[in-house]
Amino acid sequence: MQVESLKQANALEQAASAFVELRPRLFGIAYRMLGSAVEAEDILQEVWLRWQNTDRSTVQNPAAFLALITTRLAINVAQSARSRRESYIGPWLPEPVDTSMDPTLGAERGEALELAFLLLLERLTPTERAAYVLREAFVYPYPQIAEILQVSTVNARQLVSRARKRLTAARREPIDKTEHRRLLAVFLDAAQTGNIAALEDLFAADVVSSSDGNGIRGAARFPLLGSARVAKFLAAYAPRFWPGADITWVEVNGRAAVLVPRNRTEITLLTIEASPQGIHHLMWIVNPAKLGAFGGVTT
Template sequence: MRSESLEDLEEAASAFVVLRPRLFGIAYRMLGSAAEAEDIVQETWLRWQNTDRSTIENPSAFLALITTRLAINVAQSARARREAYIGPWLPEPVDTSSDPTIGAERGEALELAFLLLLERLTPTERAAYVLREAFVYPYPQIADILQLSPANVRQLVSRARKHVSAARREPIDKIEHRRLLTAFLTAAQTGNVAALENLFAADVVSSSDGDGIRGAARIPLVGGPRVAKYIAAFAPRFWPGSDFTWVEANGNPGVLVPGGRTGVALLSIEASPQGIHHLMWIVNPAKLDAFARSRSRGGPTPKRV
């Protein structure tokens, strides 16, 4: 590392802190993991410290480049790790009450179900899509980051859009989202199978992300009747006395549900005008602890530099 003054380091730190929410937002959307995104942001800071910054004309572009390339590398290895995950894997939720877009110009690619959908893309496709759709980077800049031609980047983004559009549900607003989640909680507490089925879309799935924790279902449940009966069966011992805590997770209302064998769960839903398509139960203690830390900080602020 070149010799530099304290003033230089303070200037570097100040520039980095301003850009940090954006860098975290890029890495998080790329990986669906706040913990991995924090590690990448920290590594980007270390590289920023050890760079001859006098040669950098555009710090924002340079830091976005480093963050994205690191995230691509991690994404390539993450797929193998997730194959060894015990039970369904769901993205790690983040509190969005103080920063609804997590550092982006648009809130694109932030909902848990959408992040799960992006897992179908290659890391490079995902990077191109995230940089363009959430952060509105121009194609030439994305091309520099990905070391591709602008024409190739346009093709990547177009292909990613088609994949996403083909699988994405018709969105609903936050008011309707909360109404459906509230109605689900009411029906689940009473074990009302008919009411539950009426809330579900035909293709409803219930997934519990616990990485092997006792009490977490290791296989997703599929179909309205099966999911409704499963939820109703737990009503006598899971729901009584539950003191729900409403939260905002990844741009949508969610609820922390205490009790049951897993201790606590963060419940989020994917829904459309057809009803609830996906019940997403986060019971993995590491993910719940990370979400609790993000709430206490007022958002997913990465590690201090």
């Protein structure tokens, strides 16, 4: 009995070691699939339980097996998340992650990690999103993507191609990280002083301002559209929002963002989506459940 117990303990230790080694990649897949760190962590807990209960002697490639389980669980969650978000109060934005604390998350093709791009991925079906993430963010071969999604290799290629075309058609020309940070800094100066003309100069004509608060007080329940309307609103709101705010710069999903205290216990995270034409999207994340990594209160 003692020998058998030692064998089981050793086998579980090996299983844990394999899982821990692969965990960053598995989290990266689940997070890019869902835009939620909390939901990604829940999936990883389920993957670990299944890995423990699997006859691992039959698994020739643990990395492939764990990626398969993670992706299939993420597809299921993504399908149910769509209906759950219909009851979300106000605009929904992806949950930000602190990539300065976890640089491995964005190590592989990090453009598929940016908040604006995660929001764009919401336009895809869960299966299209899985195919795209596996191929474009993690460079999985098409036969393995086909196995994970339970489709033919030809269909896997078609899913990735269709997703790529839809995203390319919708995505604006990107700017580099340096220019992104510069634009955000210039915006902060203009917003804090309520300079309408300076704000309008920064904005693209189709600029949108979205506040993700899920009904929390102080978060707008509808997006603001258009450069003139957004600039006027920010100028009117400036005297109440910015005075005394001790702004902290952070790295969110591989891009610059700022934390703005709203009172002694609450914070707002602000980042932007921009192109050479200017700022297209102001993303204000107020929901404390999404700011646990930055000092918010999780629920």
